[in-house]
Amino acid sequence: MAQDGQVNGWHPARLIPAMGIRGQEEQERRATTSLLAVMRAVPEFGHALVGPLGAPKGRISTYAEIQLKDAAGKTHIPDGAVVVERGKALWRCLVEVKTGTAELKSEQVSRYLDMAREHRFDAVLTISNQITSAPTDSPVDVDGRKLRSVALLHLSWWRILTEAIVQHRHRGVSDPDQAWILGELIAYLDDERSGASGFQDMGENWVTVRNGAGDGTLRAADAQVRDVASRWDQFVEYLCLGLGQDLGRDVRPVRPRKQTSPARLDANCATLASQGALEAAIRVPDAIGPLAVQADLRTRKVITSVTVEAPADGRPVTRINWLLRQLKDAPDGLVIEASFANSKATTAALLSAAREDPQALLLANDPKRPPRAFRLSLARPMGTKRGKGERSFVLETRKQAIDFYRDLVQNLRAWRRSAPKLPDEPEQQTEAPQPEPPAFSAPGREPTAAARMPIGSD
Numbered sequence: 001m002a003q004d005g006q007v008n009g010w011h012p013a014r015l016i017p018a019m020g021i022r023g024q025e026e027q028e029r030r031a032t033t034s035l036l037a038v039m040r041a042v043p044e045f046g047h048a049l050v051g052p053l054g055a056p057k058g059r060i061s062t063y064a065e066i067q068l069k070d071a072a073g074k075t076h077i078p079d080g081a082v083v084v085e086r087g088k089a090l091w092r093c094l095v096e097v098k099t100g101t102a103e104l105k106s107e108q109v110s111r112y113l114d115m116a117r118e119h120r121f122d123a124v125l126t127i128s129n130q131i132t133s134a135p136t137d138s139p140v141d142v143d144g145r146k147l148r149s150v151a152l153l154h155l156s157w158w159r160i161l162t163e164a165i166v167q168h169r170h171r172g173v174s175d176p177d178q179a180w181i182l183g184e185l186i187a188y189l190d191d192e193r194s195g196a197s198g199f200q201d202m203g204e205n206w207v208t209v210r211n212g213a214g215d216g217t218l219r220a221a222d223a224q225v226r227d228v229a230s231r232w233d234q235f236v237e238y239l240c241l242g243l244g245q246d247l248g249r250d251v252r253p254v255r256p257r258k259q260t261s262p263a264r265l266d267a268n269c270a271t272l273a274s275q276g277a278l279e280a281a282i283r284v285p286d287a288i289g290p291l292a293v294q295a296d297l298r299t300r301k302v303i304t305s306v307t308v309e310a311p312a313d314g315r316p317v318t319r320i321n322w323l324l325r326q327l328k329d330a331p332d333g334l335v336i337e338a339s340f341a342n343s344k345a346t347t348a349a350l351l352s353a354a355r356e357d358p359q360a361l362l363l364a365n366d367p368k369r370p371p372r373a374f375r376l377s378l379a380r381p382m383g384t385k386r387g388k389g390e391r392s393f394v395l396e397t398r399k400q401a402i403d404f405y406r407d408l409v410q411n412l413r414a415w416r417r418s419a420p421k422l423p424d425e426p427e428q429q430t431e432a433p434q435p436e437p438p439a440f441s442a443p444g445r446e447p448t449a450a451a452r453m454p455i456g457s458d
Helices: 025-039 043-053 106-118 157-171 176-189 206-215 223-247 262-274 318-327 349-356 393-407
Strands: 059-064 081-088 089-097 123-128 151-156 277-283 292-297 301-309 335-340 348-349 372-379
Touching: 025 043, 025 059, 025 081, 025 176, 043 089, 043 151, 043 301, 089 106, 106 123, 123 157, 151 292, 157 176, 206 223, 223 262, 223 277, 223 292, 223 393, 262 277, 262 292, 292 372, 292 393, 301 393, 318 349, 318 372, 335 349, 348 349, 349 372, 372 393
Parallel strands: 089 123, 123 151
Antiparallel strands: 059 081, 081 089, 277 292, 292 301, 301 372, 335 348, 335 372
């Protein structure tokens, strides 16, 4: 018997089978009922999903294909509903689901917001493969007046799968049967046939934008540029969530605190049009620094990098050797760039050259100036296809980023100043014993008989 449970090519029976799905409608129905059922059956997982949405930590009830009537008497059938009760507190939300490449429509979401308001629901939750940076960011635009009493929330399938994996593998589920049920949901969502397996591709405009970057014909206002820039933003979230699945930690993009989603899209479009590049930085908790990813569409290379602060004391070459000792297993093609305090000058060398001559990273005209920081970067050919298969941009870029973190970033350690040391204690010197002084007698006279008599004698 194989370790994965297969016997002679047979596959183990699944609680939630992915086989036999016929069409988009059945795919969405099966994904919806499976998720909602497991949210109720595994409360630890259910609370991890709805807690950040504003729900209290209470008893979870879930329903599929509920029927609601509007003011005109017309029946509407949202995909589902979630109800959380805790004491007198009650939180209810409608659920609308899309799978595969299907995208949410503003008209449908607006209609469900109206239904939620009429029936006093607290929120409308949309679920699709469209990835947003936060549950409060929606991939669709709706009239803001509809959000005065009802919250519009969104979860991507990839975020749901990440939460399930982190709960199952890292945080743990207290009940063994519930842990098995959650594992079955993970197996289902991870199957391509479920239509819920994460980021799909770079879109139909990918090839046009990729070629336009090489030709220098892109403009920030182009619809094609904005589409690719938006998908890049989704891809970065997809990459962060994927790392979070493996690490069990909250991995997030590095972004200005007050930057809005539209402002971030504008910035991505400007960089793509002017430099032909897509850029992002990812912060892994406790890593030495953010992992930077740059996709250069002009040279068709993806560059991953990390910046390491140099030691604050020691001779300049000693500081370089400190770094080189940590790079003993790094590839020779790694590029090291050194920057210096109070100077705009930088130096750069391949790791192979720096190993041979560490002083190659010092300033030629000022070799005594110590380096301030080191940027370590590695370039690889960029995948060019739009999808998720071999030689695709999505697959190759994700693989390079994860490999760079695994092979380099996670092994780097920041410099720490040595603790101050007390001086050695001086050795105690022992003095030679001094002879006892003779009994007192007046000068020139012999001691009396009493002085000569031993102590204790009669």
